Amino acid sequence: MSRAPTAAQRRVIDDAEPVTGRLRGTPAQLAALVKRGLAFRHPRPPHDHFLTPAGHQIREAPPEPEPGPGPVPVPATETPAAADSGVFAARVGGEAEAVPAEPARAREVHSAWQGLLELRRMTNPDGAADRPCGWERTHLVRAAALALEAAGHRPAGPDATEGYRVRATPQPEAVAVSAPDDGTLAACAATLEKAGWQTGAHTEPRTRARYLLASPRRR
Numbered sequence: 001m002s003r004a005p006t007a008a009q010r011r012v013i014d015d016a017e018p019v020t021g022r023l024r025g026t027p028a029q030l031a032a033l034v035k036r037g038l039a040f041r042h043p044r045p046p047h048d049h050f051l052t053p054a055g056h057q058i059r060e061a062p063p064e065p066e067p068g069p070g071p072v073p074v075p076a077t078e079t080p081a082a083a084d085s086g087v088f089a090a091r092v093g094g095e096a097e098a099v100p101a102e103p104a105r106a107r108e109v110h111s112a113w114q115g116l117l118e119l120r121r122m123t124n125p126d127g128a129a130d131r132p133c134g135w136e137r138t139h140l141v142r143a144a145a146l147a148l149e150a151a152g153h154r155p156a157g158p159d160a161t162e163g164y165r166v167r168a169t170p171q172p173e174a175v176a177v178s179a180p181d182d183g184t185l186a187a188c189a190a191t192l193e194k195a196g197w198q199t200g201a202h203t204e205p206r207t208r209a210r211y212l213l214a215s216p217r218r219r
Contacts, residue, residue: 005058009033013051013059018088019115019146021051021059021135042122050122053138088112090146093156093165093178113150116143131196132216140175141166144214147195148177148188156180164188169213177212185210 005013009032012025023030023039030049033039038055042048051059088108120133136143145166149155156163165178177192177199179185189199192214199214 005033005036005038009036009038010058013038013055016051016055016059017115019112019135020119021056023049023051025049044122050119053134056135056138090142090149091155092141092145092167093163094158095155096158109146109149112146116146131218137173137216140173140216141168143216144175144177144192144197147197148191151191151195153184153188153191171213174213174215177214178209182210185212188212189214 004010008029012023012029012033016023023033025033030039030041033055034041034049038052038058039049040052042050090109090112116133116136117129119135120129120131121127123133123135124131132143145155145164148164148166154163156165162180162184164184167176167178169176177185177188179188185201189201189212192199192212196217197214198217199212201210202213203210
């Protein structure tokens with residue numbers, strides 16, 4: 001893809017449904033995104049359009065700044081990384097602020113998980129919803145964290161005294177999941193395996209801390 005999407009195409013991409021990437025737009029807009037490899041038309045009725053992995057990357061990238069008189073300094077109390085994008089994100093554990101178990105958050109997580117199951121049905125070649133899909137394989141940490149949070153596990157707070165943490169690893173298609181005790185770690189393993197991941201328990205040589213390596217199951 002040599003050219004950045006147009007402003008109108010970027011708006012359609014930015015308005016895609018969280019997690020599923022379902023698109024809404026005019027037939028011409030959707031066709032243009034398909035032609036550029038940023039979307040695909042589902043073969044089964046109602047033939048909705050969804051973002052491809054390349055489209056998801058565009059959606060998650062910050063928009064190009066518009067020309068202006070000069071750079072605007074960022075206040076010392078806020079950084080671009082701390083700004084709220086308004087897009088749903090599962091809690092990976094260790095966020096700066098602990099997230100209370102509010103009903104609104106529970107509904108948001110449930111909706112995201114159901115959307116991910118639908119994305120599995122629509123994008124896995126055999127329509128299977130019990131096995132991770134391509135989006136999950138390109139967003140390993142977020143996908144594993146969503147499976148855990150949707151099952152009711154609590155993410156670790158800033159002090160990391162309780163709850164799970166999901167982190168990237170150097171290994172391809174593998175994330176590390178840690179928890180403060182063996183019981184919580186075993187419960188996380190059971191949840192991930194039920195969600196279509198394969199897990200293995202390991203011990204960190206230096207600290208002797210136990211953790212899981214989890215990978216999306218292919219079959």
